[in-house]
Amino acid sequence: MDEKKDKKRQEKEFEPDLSVDLAGIVLKNPVLAASGPFGYGHEYGELTNFKDLAGIIVKGVSLEPWPGNSPPRISETPAGMLNAVGLQNPGLRNFIKEDLPRLRNCGLRLIVNVVGCTMDEYAGVACGLAGEVGIDGLELNISCPNIKAGGMAFGTDPAATRQVVEAVRRETKLPLLVKLSPNVADIGIMARAAEEAGADGISLINTLSGMLINTADKKPLLGNTFGGLSGPAIMPVALKMVWQAAEAVKIPVLGMGGITTADDALQFIMAGARAVAIGTGLFYNPELATVIKTGLERYLKKEGLLNLDQLEGIARS
């Protein structure tokens, strides 16, 4: 009887530590907002309190403003969605002037997703952000399937990946994550190319290339014809690629793709992810970070674990 009570009290007092170090970026818990769905954070900031989110990866920033693709840009699919936003963004200068000051004050780790059509553009964004206060890391998006030139081309060829990562590496001392495309034959090769070129971490997966046709007007549904599939439908694919990437490299991995529960997040961690990001899941539930954070805490308590260290990649051992 007393023993039972003791155990209960112990469980209560015992507060697991969810913090992780992602490539030199210290996070209070392993849950980040994925680049894109969260925009530049202002809108969701009005809506949910940020206390359970560790950080935000802002939407892709290019050197000059990009207009984005023609609508329709999104469509729901079974347990997921297609998007072809086309990386609409205000460009580096406007980002620094308008968005960065607001982001600095939101009390979150801030990772900037960098996009470009050429190597010089990628390097230019990294260089332009170099002196800015309040940025904790960069995520190099060499994997967006929604733009016609560049983008994914860098992410599907190991030699090009190496070149673009090296070019950005020269411009920045910030922790550098490289975001890989799932639209490749061997994710391990791409992950290793990024690591060898100086990446501090690997981030994956971006969306899977896809499309839909509207049979009523006999035309592609998306304005851009092709888009990227995200959401729970891609979760098993993402998990496998995180597993393979984690096996291929020594640097930490940020896992994402279809996470909507704490159990999903745990699966990514057990496959080898240091931290996770949530995108489409936020649309279903703007409070998802809280759900995942409390779920992780509960799991660690149940397992009697003090932190997430022992769980990282445990399913592979």
Add this chain to the structure above:
Amino acid sequence: MGPGFCRITLAAPDIASLVEPGQFVQVFMPPEHPHMLPRPFSIYKADAENGVLTILVEIKGKGSRLLADRGPGSFLKLLGPLGRGFPPPPPGSILVAGGMGIAPLAFLAESVNKPRTLLYCARTADLLVCPGADLDLPGLQIIRATDDGTTGIKGTAADLLSGQIEGAPAVFACGPRPMLTAVKEICLRWGVNAWLSLEERMACGIGACVGCVVLTIDGYKRVCRDGPVFPAEEVILDG
């Protein structure tokens, strides 16, 4: 309401006390369907005193079917009020509603008591689903029309508007894209100010994802945040 449509009344005091005509809510899907996006619906009625909102739903696909099948007393999660609504209509304004476009315009009609005219149009009589009693408002003249003549005048919204627009200070419209395109063209020709409420597929509903854009003279704008109501001369509807 007729088959294929339903009216949902929701206790949502916070939203009911804030919402303006033309604004909308994102309705989240029931928890048994955790992998579906929320659906946007215009506010049809808002009773701030009793904290009650009403939406009109046309059953089109899986999401609207799920909502229609919810029984009385069930719980739905809402986000709102969202977007920018209509400016107040000056006396003598014309409101053009095509099909379910009636929802925000009935709310707009109710929000003022100056003289105003509602052109309520649809393809056929069964699609004019708004209960007559809800539109029985002082100072509101209603003209109904159907493309096939099964009720009211035989003709389109554009036909009707062309006959009514002379002398009107402003036009407010919501309905299918082709109708809005015609309304815009007529209003520009007559030099009458017009506001159009647009629809686009949405994910976040709050302006973060830039998924729901419409082309305007200033580039792409977000229907959920910069709209859904736009000045007619700003939007490029075939873009």
